[in-house]
Amino acid sequence: MYCGFGHADSGFVPIFIYAIFGSSRQISIGPAALTSLLVSNVLGKIVDSSDALYTELAIVLTLMVGILECIMGLLRLGWLIRFISHSVISGFTTASAIVIGLSQAKYFLGYEIDRSSEIVPIIKSIISGADKFSWPPFVMGSIILAILQTMKHLGKSRKHLKFLRAMGPLTAVILGTSSAKIYHPSSITLVGDIPQGLPSFSIPKGFKHAKSLIPTTLVITGVAILESVGIAKALAAKNGYELDSNQELFGLGAANVLGSFFSAYPTTGSFSRSAVNHENGAKTGLAGVITGIVMCCALLFLTPVFEYIPLVDYEEAIFLWRVGKKDFLLWTITAITTLFFGIEIGVLIGVGFSLAFVIHESANPHIAVLGRLPGTTVYRNIQQYPEAYTYNGIVIVRIDSPIYFANTSYIKDRLREYEIVVDKLTRRGPQVGRIYFVVLEMSPVTYIDTGAVQALKELHHEYKSRHIQIAISNPNRNVLLMLSKSGVVELIGKEWYFVRVHDAVQVCLQHVERIKEDHMASGSDSSPEETESSLFKSLLKQRGEDSSVAELESGTNNKPSDLKHSDPLSEPLLFQKS
Template structure:
């Protein structure tokens, strides 16, 4: 037999109050240290990376730890010959793209062309061991190269002091890797999330436009060109040297640019023939070199790469420059290029992972990117990440694992050891055409149009980034874009939405009267929904906004001649996930304002964290537990009953009658 409490469960055991309705419970108290620990865990470890180590013996934990740091140890034992065949084809295909792109992007960064090949060798091997993406093909990128050239070029002239410039490039790459690895180790990857999609679209589009304009130097065969990146300076530099334009170079550049764009268009129409577009850059280099060699075009104004020394990456760890004069520039360049390369690399990796239905760990990717840049800076490499063009070719070529990066690295190694003399006659105009063709694919005008149709503010952020990069400089464009993105976040926090709710006919559902035209107001009751957490930044606005809603409702009732005056205000706190002490003070002030107007305040569905703080602050005692409701429907029901029981003298009497009625 059960005891009396089991036979007659009390209202307390079912979270019912004295009136018989459901009571909003206050969560049990939690120690501050435990609460702080849970908050930090959700902030820095939302994916709970340690869950796989739980209840495992020490040896198994050690193995899992190695696999976490070096993912190749996880999938390597399951690697098959069939996978290798696919990765071999993909690796050779992306190598054919990486070699001409590497040389081109190194020239864009004002670095020796051979560094572009170095940067496609060692970093690719590091990423194959530590990266978690199966499809990402790592290497140099045009935007990162341009950023480095611009930021370092403001301090050191690459033509006047090439050795110092080269050493600063290695040092900036080192700090890029250090910054990226630190973000991953300390689980700070969410910082990169402040670069919104609109920001990236505008910034990348603007940078691509600037890169294309800069390549007009190579297309027109100019030897002297402005170091500024804004469109006005570039166009002034071009048209001030019309007498130095080389028609031979311009003709050659236009022909190869047409060939590159045509091959890309054809490959898009026939996706199975993607290799035509992938091989086009290398084909252009080969054909251009043969043409220059046979016609001796280098003697007629067509500039060529010249000598490239044989051999794999020489060490550069002793070339890192930590001189206090240049250290701030190196650190600044490393952080800015690190943020941009992380945003691009992780976004590309996640995009292709989504297609193949697998997950990549953003923090592990940051560590992998960081390590490949740290190791790269010590082996004569500069900034590397996961460019979209190579990764798309890798994906379309049918890669299965990161072994395709190893195949690409070995192909580049063979080129470094035996084939570099063949690039002696490669015309710079072909490299410019390759860069322009690649950059035209980055300018995503379709995404900008989509932003305009969906969200005008995002479009404004996008265009601000684009205009800032094109008409000012890269730094200003990036700062403008990030500033507007952060401003929008602050506006969301400082100016949260407040909505008037109405009842949908024949239901107990309450929704916004603006969204649902058939939702009608409940006579005598104003229902407001607060659609964001309540913090110090928005308390003044919310207090004034609630007062204005009450004024508007009373004016509307007077103008329409309604018989029932406003008597109750219900605040729906469903969307209020948290509240601080300023928010509690605001609620207390709102209650006083409502009391002075002769109205009653009720709260509906406050969350656990809100209830806990309202209880600790004694606000529940101020408002009264009977004015806290589980749903808007219950609050409206109680208020309606009290409206119809106006002859009842006390609230407790009404509550008792309401309970009996229920």
């Protein structure tokens, strides 16, 4: 886009608007390379960049992006950002940095390069134009780059020279501008003339093309969310305050909407400028206001000087590979698709895979078999605590997620698996040949739907046919209310709902002990299946005495149970006395 129409204005008006409506104290908003590349690629396919319609469409695009961001903020849709993985953001920004860097190489190499959001056409253009290579811009660019890197390194490695890191870009601009002003090198491209003065108020035009800009509006809004809110959240965490995602969206939207009336084009948060703000100790939104005032002064008095300005995360990937292979895969998919298919496709595919991973995790929740830690009444995951032991005839399962229609099938499959696969080495208690009780620890379950209710009913009937009783431990109030309204409480039996896992286990142990005793005492006239069925049904009609833990664990208890002396802590959840 023409430098004087949009770039400067985007850095002036929206800054003041965001300072009023935004929530981040350090973020610096304005024109960003990524959104500029998107605008250029899309509008370049519709109209030539030298045409006045090009500018009009850019301003209309700004208005559309702002309206969408405001709507998202007002409808409190900031939660949608949570579904965008850090790996997607990292892969996207890494690939975008490569594309942006290569697209700017024309000022470094001294010849034109095709504009594209894909890496292959850019590389082909660089190779095909190699015979036009010019030394002066390359030498100047190399010197300025060396200065930037040296000052950045010194500022980062030595505390007393920290100011050099922020001074690097300004030093580079001063040296480059001075050289161009003094020597007038013909082979070095300059910014050119920038209109002097403040932007004037004007109503956006070119709305007849608005329909064709809708897809781009969605993509740029998504990129703005990825960039701005991502940066703002990171800076908020570093500076110890909470960021309101919805207010952030509205602030960005208001900045774009009002900015469009002053010839601005899509504005978003800037990685580099926000980092400079943070490193120089910005603590409030006043930093943005001061930036706006400086921009105002520059537009009024310094634009003639700008005419002579010359135009010139592998570590994250290694970290993700070392910490989480799935996150590394997501990073790789996003980076590759962004590089080879363009920024728009890269964003959509990255977010799509991120959502697919979220859905997969939700549909396949973590489920743990619990065992008792020696010397305590605490039950923990036997995979995490190998010393924890389980009991013969009882399997204790913890479901670590809400239960709803998408994961009920997976949960039922795992419960069947745990019923069959029994680790004999860690089991204690009366010696019995199979599982009689399944204890479901439901404290992590925050929500269940009608699909989960139906699954529990089916599971109950399936277990009942095999003489297995379900016991439920510590469901929260909403879950218990749902189970009660749907009839599951009555179906399973009120006496099988407990406050603690330990309460449920003690009651189940008493029944397992009685099953063993009665099976040994019964005659051999009936088949084992008939004997087992009649014993199980009769035992479920009564509640035995809470035998001592030591006797039940060793399997040596020979005393008959007595309901009159049951442990009050083992009473069911729904029968607790105040």
